[in-house]
Amino acid sequence: MSEQELSREQIARRQELEKKIFQLLSNRPGLRLQELVEILDAEEFLVRVKGGLQFKFKEYSNSLLEKEVKTGVKSILPTDVINVDKVIIPSRGGEILTGSGEELEEKKIIPRTRYLMEVLSDLGIEYSVETGKLDKNMFRSRGYQIFVIPEKKKLIFVNNEEGHATRIVHGFRDFDQNDKFGVIEKDIIDYLSDLNVDELDLDESIIVEKINYPGNEEEYKQKMKEAVLFVLTKKNTEMFDPKEKKKGKCGNMKN
Known part of the structure; x- marks a missing residue:
């Protein structure tokens, strides 16, 4: 133009x-x-x-x-982008490089953050982003970003590198605590961002939805839209059995 x-x-x-x-x-x-x-x-x-x-x-x-x-659709850019001096979602023990890492195959980059920004723009929802640092000994070439969405009381952990699922924290399993989650206090973000992916998935105090990239942009964006619009209530909180979650069977939540 x-x-x-x-x-x-x-x-x-x-x-x-x-x-x-x-x-x-x-x-x-x-x-x-x-x-x-x-x-x-x-x-x-x-x-x-x-x-x-x-x-x-x-x-x-x-x-x-x-x-x-x-x-x-008017593009909504982050209200703020905050850099934190730590790794967001640290590696599990088996994901640390012990050699030079020179022979590792380069992974594909999937612009999940842009897709999420487009979804939030389409919905007219404001958000901020936290970004951290990378450890040179990690397998990852890209770090996780945290999209903080106060209006929907959600945190979304996104990584643009192939092989990293997106995780949406919908709130606390103890529904009465979710008033606190409404303002998404800094200590909550700090606590969750210090967990590795297994610890985040298995933490029984929160409800986490895991979305794998389905292979195409539109399907991913539709899944993200449904996740952002999902409304946590006391009734649907009780639908998710912590024991099932511990076994890794919680799966994707539907609206």
């Missing part, structure tokens, strides 16, 4: 998007440009220049604007 084709409103909207992305970076000095770009799935707009990396804010904002014009 060329400058001449844009209306005054569209130019203003593009500038609004540019400003929002710039604010995400400037508000969080510890956040690396590369981390934000990975969340946005915008690597094509990141270029190497003398002295480092440069992000093409205008071109990326223009691509979002084109999508908005085509779909009629």
Whole structure:
């Protein structure tokens, strides 16, 4: 979409998007440009220049604007992106590299974070994101991101690397505690992000939905939409037997 084709409103909207992305970076000095770009799935707009990396804010904002014009859906960017000085969802014992790791096959990247952002934009739901660091001794080339969705009282753990299921924390099994989960206090996020995937799946105090990538974008986005809209009630909380969960049979919850 060329400058001449844009209306005054569209130019203003593009500038609004540019400003929002710039604010995400400037508000969080510890956040690396590369981390934000990975969340946005915008690597094509990141270029190497003398002295480092440069992000093409205008071109990326223009691509979002084109999508908005085509779909009629306004892109909702994170209200904040917070970088935490730790690994989110640490590896299990058997997932630590003991050698150089040079012969490991590179895994495919699936832009799950972008798909989730598009789902949340379609639903008109605001969210923030927490991103952590990578341990060089881990098998992963990408880290987990936590999408914090206060309106729906949910935390979503997402990794864009192939082979990592998305996990949605719907709330506490003890339903009476979920008033606390409504504001998603920092200590809850810290506790859950320190668990490995097995510990997260088997923690009997919470209800976790695990979504594997089904092989195509639309099916994944539909599953994520259903998960985001799932409403936890005392009745459906009681449907999930902790004993069944411990055996790994909880499965995907349906709306």
